[in-house]
Amino acid sequence: MITTPLSALEVAMVQSGAPAVDTLRDTIEFARRIEDLGHRRLWYAEHHHSPAIGAFPPVVLCAHAAASTSSLRVGSGGVLAPNHAPIMLAEQFGTLAALHPDRIDLGIGRGPGTFDEPTARALRRGAGPTTDEEYRGDVSAILRFLVDEVALGTLPEPWLLASSTAGAGLAAELGLPLAFAHHIRPDNTLAGLAHYREHFVPSRWCERPRVLVCVETVCAETQKEAAWLAGPMDVVKAGLLKGRGDFPFPTPREAATHTFTPEEAQALTAFRAQQAHGTPDTVAGRLADLVETTGADELMLVTPVYALADRLRSYELVRDAVTPPR
Template identity: 40%
Template sequence: MHDQTTTHPPTTSPDGGEAGTPPLSLLDLAMVRPGASTADALRESVELARTAQAQGFERVWYAEHHNMPSIASSATAVLVAHVAAHTETIRLGAGGVMLPNHSPLVVAEQFGMLAELHPGRIDLGLGRAPGTDHRTLQALRRDPSASERFPEDVLELQAYLRGDSRIPGVQAYPGTDTDVPLFILGSSAFGAQLAARLGLGYAFASHFAPQMLEHAARLYREHFEPSEALAAPHLIVAANVVVAETEQEAARQWEAVRRARIRMMLGRGRELTEAEVDVLLDSPAGEQVLEMLRCTAVGTPEQVREHLTGFARGVQADELILTVPVPDHAARLRSLELLGEHVIGAGSDARG
């Protein structure tokens, strides 16, 4: 197994049996494959969500990114609405909306409308980063200092969704009284401390920024203050998964993932040759890019299940949210089926 994260002993339940993995969710970046169109990517996102629903995944989240030709989830609320209309039961949401890019009132109206259209199915993860570069931030017409107001903007947004606006005479219609569940997203101590202080769920972006995972998880649990929204901490931890029927096929897919990540991060707007990718894989810049993928489980379903169980135990995760970064869409769908059959099903049996 090409196991990228630290190995931990299997989780055990109070009666001494294996507890299995916690609930699994999916983070879908609506990847636009080479040679495919944005419309293709959006159709594939619907297929992924429907497969995740059938396989027992907890939720599917979409991330806000701008000015990235390989990612089609920039208009996150619109994509959530589209997928929600093509699914029935799975929870859907943002993982997340980059709040400094938006007015809290507008976000409350958008996700309040989603909650009215699809009651009990909508989540809202909130991030402090812009999700883009400085020039694109200017094009979004947002002040770069907006991130400094993130804690206040979260409270303003939460108040709109509760029907208890902090601005006299202003309410979110729709949105008021929907109380859409909020999660703070982060990859540092700041988000962990804020989520703990506000009594909200916390999702750590270890699928691309694993360095502070253990520290942030510990801060969140140690400092969590119960709130109206959440009585106990709920920690969601992200990881990448490359799973196939055989180790050889998983290794082949993992190599494709590594090469695709090098092309995306180091291509600088041009198409790299295979020889150039080979050189970059072994370069300091390539090593830095691949370090971002340290929280990755690669292997057969049984190997991945064992790995995810230990990974979740190591950080006391209440839920894992997975990306399946393989470029081939059919392989992504099959990965979700394998996770449903061998990880979600096994975990439900162990918990039951």
Template identity: 40%
Template sequence: MSTKKLSDIPVSVLDLVPILQGQTAAASFQHTIDLAQRVDQMGFKRYWMAEHHNMAGIASSATVVLIGHVAGATSRIRVGSGGIMLPNHAPLVVAEQFGTLATLYPGRIDLGLGRAPGTDQVTAMALRRDLRGSVDEFPQNVVEVKNYLGPVDPTARVRAVPGEGSQVPIWILGSSTFGAQLAGILGMPYAFASHFAPSQLQAALKVYRESFQPVGDLKEPYAMACVNVIAADTDEEAIHQSTSLYQSFLNVVRGTAKPMQPPVESMDGLWDAQERYAVQQMLRYSFIGGPKTVQEELQAFLDETGVDEIMVGSNIYDHAGRVHSYEIISRFFQPSKD
């Protein structure tokens, strides 16, 4: 059991840049900029966006472009990827892109790397043209990116310009023990996707901490977990707003691509018992309620995991409600002064 309090650790934001039913991707980008500017003022530490492709409800496919857009519209908060799906990209291209971002916004860029495609296999083929060995090569590709962004080596035949010497912090993202062990062996910070794949959280944290070897500036393991939080002024309002999140995951279970749906009075009749169970299993680490409820549940999660940082996704259809959710959450944590 951890003895940390929420006020001892920083809190960060995961923005999936949702496309809302009846709205456009352009509106999603406007909401993202507004939210990023608000949470920057609230003291959140990071603002990460994730690479997803061919999804009607997510507008963050060109993740690197959005990172630059958000970093340019904010002043303090770290902006990064949660994550870049490395099998979709050549390591040199990733290093050049993030080296460019780090040159434009010094000390404010994070690079989170994942080994999943962030889409279905047909779309992965459209992205890459070749699926052979891409996941199996993830460890060596991570090392390659790390080397490109590391100390300047004038003798290297291939160099990331800009990028070399930038020392952009690189995170390993994961939802299993594979990424946890890799992050530990390479001495890198680790972020777990417990907001949609909770089953191996505890096992992955254990593997990461036990396999960690200090490298460079990171002397001790640093673990972050992402969770869903729907916070409102009352439990009843939060439960109502959470039905948009449940509908989004129901669409994932069914394999149906839809924009984010507005909240409904009840999920009864929208899912059967099997679908309800599947969605609730995926959303195990979702904390929904008024300020007191959410604070207690987040503290219990911290007690259980002992993570060093919590990242929060508040997937709420109403933009004002989404901003308010983060306002409530910000009161519980240590404000970042980076």
């Protein structure tokens, strides 16, 4: 049993053989069920030009989810600062926070959200990858505009997303809560969190270090079923290992026929060992271990499985396994 609050990250995987609009419709049922399960917050990630992940703007999904739920915090996990004008992000999330007081999070990240270089350049109006100083300037400008330009009452809660020590260091410098992408770069987690806590500077946004750790979580009644459900994302990850984001999100049956190279299989096995896959008892134990080793104030679960029913069932099993009996 753990007492650490749980949240969810929705990456809106587009099912093989199904239109993207079906994934879009599923996001609201998912949000309502996550609220029913008692999760603290639900975040949406920004992606572009991917056959596996819907290109649904987080701000739009946040607006729809907030209007379709009553107590769940909703936000971006994250919007990618280099792709947007800082004042627009401040205005968009400031407006959401005014419409849904004390329920909106503004999670800010750096990456382009795509492996397609022409798409990345189009998002940035022809500009190349952002530098460390440009990113720092973008994040600082967003925070400044929230305070100085968006005078609508309640502000969104800003978070900085990171998967490296450098990103964690920026969160510490600006005094922001840190959401660490353990589900992307687990080998960086402990060093990144240690750096953040050591260098944290209190601010108007956060008085002390505050850490959310995102972990890939696939839970089922049996280990075999959990592996079956995780199969489609393994295929997508194999593409990412090659620097490619053009792999579609297959069905579990399609994924079962995929042949991995020995190097891919080794990398995927090592990755899974640092996440939370398996039966309820196995997942509960892994999450408890992660809380102990990271000192996380909150865990955010991302469950990239094919069918909505299976995804929701995973969250239900985890909730039942980790929640202390009343």
